[in-house]
Amino acid sequence: MNPEVLDVAVIGAGVGGIAAGAMLRDLGASFAIFDKGTTVGGTWRDNTYPGCACDVPSHLYSLSFAQNPEWSRSYPAQPEIESYLERVTDELGLRPRIHFGVEILAIRWEDQTLLWDIEFRDGTHRSARSVIMATGPLSRPSLPAIEGIETFAGTMFHSARWDHEHDLCGERVAVIGTGASAVQFVPEIAPVVEHLTVFQRSAPWVLPRDDRPAPPWRQRLYRRVPFLQRLHRWRVYARQELLAVAFIGRGRAAAAVSERIRTEVRAQIDAAISDPELRAACLPDYEPGCKRLLIANSWYSTLARPDVDLCTRPIRAITPTGVRTADGDEIEVDTIILGTGFSASDYPGPLRITGRAGLELADRWRTGAATDLGISVDGFPNLYLLAGPSTGLGHNSIIFMIEAQLHHIRGALVHQRRHGLRATTVRSDRVGAFYEEIQRRLGRTVWTTGCSSWYRSAAGQVDTLWPGTTVEYWWRTRRFRPDRHEVVEPDSGPVAAGR
Ligand code: NAP
DSSP, X not given: OOOSOEEEEEEOOSHHHHHHHHHHHHHTOOEEEEESSSSSOTHHHHOOOTTOBOXXXXXXXXXXXXXXXXXXXXSOBHXXXXXXXXXXXXHTTOGGGEEESOOXXXXXXXXXTTEEEEEETTSOEEEEEEEEEOOOTTOSBOOOOOBTGGGOOSEEEEGGGOOTTSOOTTOEEEEEOOSXXXXXXXXXXXXXXXXXXXXXXXXXXXXXXXXXXOOHHHHHHHHHOHHHHHHXXXXXXXXXXXXXXXXXXXXXXXXXXXXXXXXXXXXXXXXXXXXXXXXXXXXXXXXXXXXXXXXXXXXXXXXXXXXXXXXXXXXXXXXXXXXXXXXXOEEEOSEEEEOOOBOOSSTTOSSEEEOGGGOBHHHHTTTOOOOBTTTBOTTOTTEEESSOTTOBOSSSOHHHHHHHHHHHHHHHXXXXXXXXXXXXEEOXXXXXXXXXXXXXXXXXXXXXXXXXXXXXXTTSOBOSBOOSOHHHHHHHHSSOXXXXXXXXXXXXXOOOOOO
């Protein structure tokens, strides 16, 4: 690989990596984007299960500077989103900057050179002044620790690694999990398989999805008058943002939204299901929004099919031939599909990140993933996180957050350039104050009302989510604040020779 020192290395070529590339290109920085896959798209490349689509309308779930008048419907399917990201990559001229098929094992801050050393799986290294982590929170499928899982003799795969070679036609299939992915693929596979058993640990709140095809006249209109598309985008944004009321407060407005969701979901269940036992099993026993609210149109009607069983008995083990429940019953199946989600809250993930004086990020975050604005960590100079801790959302587009973060990072890079600084690090007191504020505010949100979800870490605290509106986040990230950062000078030790 080219030994030239990069201004910025971007890790990941999903939405965040592409948006970072656009920002760095405009800035005239020397940069490279590294991704272990073979194409761009991140989670939109990896999740190809039947029915995969975004639960935020695409006129909003898209980059503000690369609007697409051609969206075929309100909630386009995964292939359309992936093609959009491919096209944007080409239009921005980013492809030559992306190194595919390269896995980064570790990044290490060098106190003498003030550079990040990036170590690749093939043993090579590269140096960069700054690193932007765009690895995404939903990139690592979570495999359940169920006894005997390795003994299953049939076919088993995770929804994020769908086996398209495997024909489910006429098979007995078990699905484990009833989250955002399962509610999308279960209705797609139910008509194909011979029998489907859905294992539900906790019932999701599922609202209808207002998904309509885009009439050709509207696509033409948006092509000719982009302003009208922007207007529509802002309308969708405002509607989504209003949902925050239900999540981030516990006042009368939150109670009213929560009651509306309960009424709507009950009506959906009653309309689709006649069996009182199944109806009761579909009704969640926790606050709407505590786990992610789901939207799907045929979830409840699929569970009501005669060839679909909803099994709420806990799973005790997986055997060579099927799934054994806690009461000792064994349900024999040919295929098991794991809709068990992602390891989204075990920060910092498998990539080893070593900061100043050999400080490991995993150690720094042992008691909680503390950052400033979800972007910077003290002791890790010139390291910037996208969609990092404390910035996930339950109600709006994460791309909005990513763009706000990139605007802030751009401010940091411009500040360094303007003042001839080689490295800065956020002050520890800022990080402490921000984390303390986030945890305090999270205590008043729906996410801490007592359910378990991927929002929570193994230790129980919510390190994933932003407890405010996206407007507030935009406001707080709109300027890089030099007074909250310290200049980092090279260590007095000898400058490492070689690389
Ligand atoms: P998820 O929402 O975390 O759901 C995982 C499901 O697996 C839950 O029902 C969970 O039960 C169950 N589960 C996990 N371990 C289990 C075990 N050992 N035994 C039995 N059940 C188990 O995962 P996901 O559906 O893949 O979605 C993850 C996130 O991806 C979403 O929240 C969303 O942010 C994103 N996503 C988005 C879209 C979209 O449209 N934008 C689509 C798909 C995914 P419990 O609830 O009881 O823990």
